[in-house]
Amino acid sequence: MDQIKTIIQDHYPEFIVKEKRIQEHRLPDLENVHGKVVMRMAPSPSGPLHIGHSRMAILNDEYVKRYGGSLILRIEDTNPENIDPIAYDQIPKDLEWLDVNFDKIVIQSDRFDLYYAEARKLLKEEHAYICTCEQSDFKAKLLKSIACPHRNTNANENLELFDKILSGKFKKGEAVLVIKTDLNHPNPAIRDWIAFRIVQTSHPRVGKDFVFYPTMNFSVAVDDHLLGLTHVIRGKDHLNNTYRQLYIFNYNSWKIPEYYHYGLVKFPGFVLKTSIIKKGIKSGIYSGWDDIKLATIMTFKKRGFKPETFRRYWIESGMREIDSEFSIEIFNSMNKNIADYETPRLFFVPNPLKLHLSNMEEITTRIPNHPSNKSLGVREYTIPQNSDVYVPSFDWKTVGESSIVRLKDLCNVKKESENAVYVGNDPIKNAKILQWSPEDGVPFEVLKPDGTRDRGIMEPHGKAFLGFCQLERYGYVNVVSPGIAYFTHS
RNA sequence: GCUCCGAUGGUGUAGUCCGGCCAAGCAUACCGGCCUUUCAAGCCGGCGACCCGGGUCCAAAUCCCGGUCGGAGCACCA
Numbered sequence: 301m302d303q304i305k306t307i308i309q310d311h312y313p314e315f316i317v318k319e320k321r322i323q324e325h326r327l328p329d330l331e332n333v334h335g336k337v338v339m340r341m342a343p344s345p346s347g348p349l350h351i352g353h354s355r356m357a358i359l360n361d362e363y364v365k366r367y368g369g370s371l372i373l374r375i376e377d378t379n380p381e382n383i384d385p386i387a388y389d390q391i392p393k394d395l396e397w398l399d400v401n402f403d404k405i406v407i408q409s410d411r412f413d414l415y416y417a418e419a420r421k422l423l424k425e426e427h428a429y430i431c432t433c434e435q436s437d438f439k440a441k442l443l444k445s446i447a448c449p450h451r452n453t454n455a456n457e458n459l460e461l462f463d464k465i466l467s468g469k470f471k472k473g474e475a476v477l478v479i480k481t482d483l484n485h486p487n488p489a490i491r492d493w494i495a496f497r498i499v500q501t502s503h504p505r506v507g508k509d510f511v512f513y514p515t516m517n518f519s520v521a522v523d524d525h526l527l528g529l530t531h532v533i534r535g536k537d538h539l540n541n542t543y544r545q546l547y548i549f550n551y552n553s554w555k556i557p558e559y560y561h562y563g564l565v566k567f568p569g570f571v572l573k574t575s576i577i578k579k580g581i582k583s584g585i586y587s588g589w590d591d592i593k594l595a596t597i598m599t600f601k602k603r604g605f606k607p608e609t610f611r612r613y614w615i616e617s618g619m620r621e622i623d624s625e626f627s628i629e630i631f632n633s634m635n636k637n638i639a640d641y642e643t644p645r646l647f648f649v650p651n652p653l654k655l656h657l658s659n660m661e662e663i664t665t666r667i668p669n670h671p672s673n674k675s676l677g678v679r680e681y682t683i684p685q686n687s688d689v690y691v692p693s694f695d696w697k698t699v700g701e702s703s704i705v706r707l708k709d710l711c712n713v714k715k716e717s718e719n720a721v722y723v724g725n726d727p728i729k730n731a732k733i734l735q736w737s738p739e740d741g742v743p744f745e746v747l748k749p750d751g752t753r754d755r756g757i758m759e760p761h762g763k764a765f766l767g768f769c770q771l772e773r774y775g776y777v778n779v780v781s782p783g784i785a786y787f788t789h790s
Numbered sequence: 791g792c793u794c795c796g797a798u799g800g801u802g803u804a805g806u807c808c809g810g811c812c813a814a815g816c817a818u819a820c821c822g823g824c825c826u827u828u829c830a831a832g833c834c835g836g837c838g839a840c841c842c843g844g845g846u847c848c849a850a851a852u853c854c855c856g857g858u859c860g861g862a863g864c865a866c867c868a
Contacts, residue, residue, distance in 0.1 A: 326804095344868045379867055435866065443792085443864080476866050487793035489864040497866030516868045539794065540863045563796070564861065616803065616817075621795060623861050627802050630818050640831055647828095671831075708827055727827045735828070772828040790829090 327362055327615055330531050331558050336369035337530045341395070341402065342520065344376045345387030347574035349394040351595045351610075351626070352567060358614045359533050359562070361400040370403040372527055376520070377409045378513050380503035384578065386589070388505075394597040399607045406527065408519050409505045415514045416466070418522050418548075419477055419496060423458040427551045428495065430461040432475045442491045445483045451492070465498065465512050472498045479518070481547050489540040493517060517541055521548035529557045536561040536621055563622040570595040570626075592747050592786055603749075603786045604768040604778025609635040632789035636776065639768065644669040644676050647708075647735040648744055648771035650756035653693035657713065660722035661685055667709040679761040681738055683710065688739040689720070690757045692773075695734050705732045708772065735772045746777055748787040758783070 330337070339360045343353055364371040373392065377383050388407075395402060422428040431438060431450040441448050453461075465475050477496035485491050495518035502508050514522075524532060524545070532542075539561050549556050571577060572595060580586040590598035600610075612634050617624065645668075663683045669676040683689070689707065699705050699715045704723060706712050712728055713720035737759040744758035762769075763782065770776050777785035 342868085346868080376868065382867065439865090473866070485793090487864075488791095489793065491864085494866050499866085513866090515866075520868090535862095536795065537862055538868090541868090543794090561795080566861095613802090618803070620803090622803090623796065624802070627818075630802050633818055636830080643830090645828075645830085668827090671826075671828080706827065710827095731827090733827060733829090770828085770830060772830075774828090776830085 327359070327366075327619060330363055330367070330560075333367050333530070337364060337367045338370050338372070338528050339364050339531050339533065340372040340374050340524070340527065340529055341400075342374045342376050342534075343387075343391055344379070344382065344516075345384065345391065346382050347384045347387055347577060347596075348390040348589045349597045350572050351570065351597070351600065352565065352572055353394075354398055354597065354610045355562070355565065355614045355617070356534060357395055357398055357400045358611050359619060361398075362611070362615060363531065363533070369530070371401065372404055372406055372529075373402040374406045374523060374527070375408065376516060377407060377503070377505065378516060378519050380499055380501045380513070383504050384574065385504045390589070390598070397597060397601055397607055398610055406523065407505070408514075408523065409503060411519070411523070412506075412510050412514075414526060415496075415519055415522055416512075419514075419518075420459060420462065422479065422495075422548075422551060423462055423477075424455050425551065426455050426458075426480075427547075428458070428477055428479050429453050430458050430465070430475055431478045432461075432470075435473065438476075442483070443488055445491065447483055451478075451480065462512075466510075468511055470498055470511075472500050474498065477512070479544075479547055481544070487540070487543070490543050493544050517544050518548070521545035524557060525549065525552070525554045531558045531560070533560045533562065533619065536563050536623075560619055561621055562619045563624060565617075565624055565626050567595065567626045569628075592749050593751050602778065602780060604639075604776065604788045605635050606638050608638050612638070635789065639776070640770075641670075641673050642676075643768055643770050643776065644765075645671070645770050645772050646762040646765060647737055647759040648746070648756055648762070648774050648777075649690045649692050649735060649737045649741070649758075650746075650754045650774065651693045652690035652737070652741075652757045653696050653718070654688050654690055654739070655696070655713075655718060655720040656688055657683070657686070658719055658721050660711070663711060663725070665710050679759075681710075681760075683738060690737040690739070690741055691720075691734050692756075695732075699732060703732075704728065705734055707736045708733050710736065733773075735774070742783065744783050744785070746771075746774075746785045746787050 341357050341360050343349060360371055373395065375388065375391065392405065419428065429450050430453065431448055433448050433450065438448055464470065475498060476494045478492050479495045481490055481492055483491055494515055496512050496514050498511050499513045500511060542559050546556065577586060577594060581588060586594060589596050590602045592599060592603065609631065613631050662685050664680065666678040666680045668678050701715055704712055704714050706728060711725050712723045712731065714723050737757045740760050741757035742760065742763045744756055746754045748754065766779050768778050775790040776788040778788055779785045
């Protein structure tokens with residue numbers, strides 16, 4: 301075979317036609333789609349959304365856009381101890397910025413009545429029981445597949461206890477509502493699980509109106525049914541939760557949605573835990589939720605990233621149950637690719653060195669704001685005789701004495717120590733090219749994700765510029781206020 | 791300890807369900823070259839992967855078994 305190949309290659313290369321297979325990255329179709337789909341995003345309001353949340357938001361949004369139907373934003377605020385009220389307003393804003401269109405917002409703390417009704421039903425049918433065991437005893441018994449004494453309490457007694465709990469006769473830790481599953485289930489994570497617990501902390505929305513709070517597994521199961529979800533997409537960390545929630549569905553003979561569990565993503569180097577961020581904001585390590593060192597949606601927005609980048613990235617990552625690492629390298633590259641053509645250029649001179657331009661007459665130059673996108677226009681400077689310019693000191697140092705470099709879109713100069721001697725206007729092939737600023741450039745600062753900042757001079761036309769731009773030979777930044785920019789990527 | 795999930799180049803992935811069109815595609819990174827008044831973008835070329843061991847089969851990245859490695863869950867968090 302190899303010989304035949306060699307002969308063909310040597311004598312008849314024209315027969316080797318290797319057709320390129322072009323494959324687009326497309327999310328797989330969902331199973332069991334009959335008409336429109338109903339899907340949901342269910343963040344907990346512990347803070348604004350971060351890069352990790354954007355995956356579930358975009359995957360859900362993509363499918364709703366593909367099949368038609370509705371996307372529900374469900375705020376899961378059933379743990380008052382882990383709520384930051386800012387989230388109620390900020391999460392919808394974050395989603396809107398990501399271009400994720402939800403049809404309605406459901407807030408779980410509005411729905412206690414529904415959860416209580418379902419709880420009563422399950423107690424009545426003896427699919428659930430009130431347990432007043434010591435927490436550690438209950439847990440130990442479960443691990444050994446032993447029933448706790450309350451598991452056989454009859455329905456009426458349980459219902460009475462339930463009302464007592466609701467009226468506040470029990471304190472935190474004294475009683476829980478447990479869903480019966482299978483004590484002999486091989487997976488200890490699936491055995492009888494807690495559906496309600498007593499919480500006496502005040503809730504930002506409902507205050508102290510309720511003391512018996514559903515756990516996530518209970519409220520999720522009830523709401524997924526009541527809201528008519530057809531497909532559920534969420535992280536693999538919820539796999540066991542799905543198995544638990546299925547018991548509620550089966551006790552009620554509810555129609556079961558199609559579940560998908562995508563793999564876990566590691567975000568090396570990013571701080572995503574809201575508890576740590578909140579602590580950092582309090583102590584001053586972070587300036588706020590949009591601190592440049594963070595990976596919140598607010599921060600990415602402030603750094604000038606495009607929403608489309610998130611979409612492209614997560615679509616390419618797909619929906620498989622494979623664990624992966626977020627690649628900032630690829631993410632940045634996608635953003636550059638999406639943004640570059642529309643992005644104007646400016647000259648920023650970091651660590652500026654003032655040079656005297658000698659031997660030069662007045663020059664007027666028109667500098668394109670983009671090398672190929674002519675619609676972005678030009679900017680014009682007149683550099684008078686005997687003036688100074690700023691160039692990056694780092695670059696100037698690397699230039700050999702008497703070498704000729706080009707000040708981009710201006711002229712060529714010969715290095716004579718700290719003097720730049722004018723030697724002509726026409727571009728020279730293969731010359732080192734530097735960005736520069738006239739002497740009336742303005743102070744400018746770039747904040748970088750590692751917490752450091754670069755200081756320098758911005759060319760005068762950049763003085764009033766706000767928004768996303770490329771600082772030539774430096775990198776892309778988002779100018780957030782006059783003289784201050786957030787670094788995007790190089 | 792118990793249960794579940796996964797494993798494709800440096801990185802992110804496609805393909806795996808339903809074995810053959812995979813001599814494994816795309817992107818990114820890296821290396822060359824072209825173009826260029828940015829070290830950006832663009833164009834051309836190159837490098838580089840099916841975790842290991844068995845089995846089934848004419849044929850295995852794909853199916854089966856065993857191992858290894860990684861991850862998650864076993865909360866009165868979500």
